Amino acid sequence: MTIYWERCSVCGRYEAVRQCTLYKDVLVDIHCCILCVKRSVCPAPAWRIALPAKPVTQARAGVSVEERKRLIDELTSLLEKPGKKNA
Numbered sequence: 001m002t003i004y005w006e007r008c009s010v011c012g013r014y015e016a017v018r019q020c021t022l023y024k025d026v027l028v029d030i031h032c033c034i035l036c037v038k039r040s041v042c043p044a045p046a047w048r049i050a051l052p053a054k055p056v057t058q059a060r061a062g063v064s065v066e067e068r069k070r071l072i073d074e075l076t077s078l079l080e081k082p083g084k085k086n087a
């Protein structure tokens with residue numbers, strides 16, 4: 001896929017453009033390609049957002065009620081005694 005640095009045929013801005021897949025005479029920048037109404041029918045949009053594949057991280061196990069109470073107590077005690085430090 002060739003990337004040109006030219007004027008977008010759609011909005012006229014000087015941007016990095018690619019040749020439109022549907023209309024071969026059209027050079028389209030990333031913004032116009034993404035906003036294109038034909039995108040849903042476009043077999044291969046010139047600009048595709050490729051997000052780096054990230055493994056889904058396992059959701060952390062929820063904090064138990066006791067643990068939550070303990071943390072709240074701990075934090076509240078810190079608020080009540082701002083000067084003191086319990087190491």
Ligand SMILES: [Zn+2]
Nearest residue numbers: 008011029032
């Ligand atoms: Zn454009």
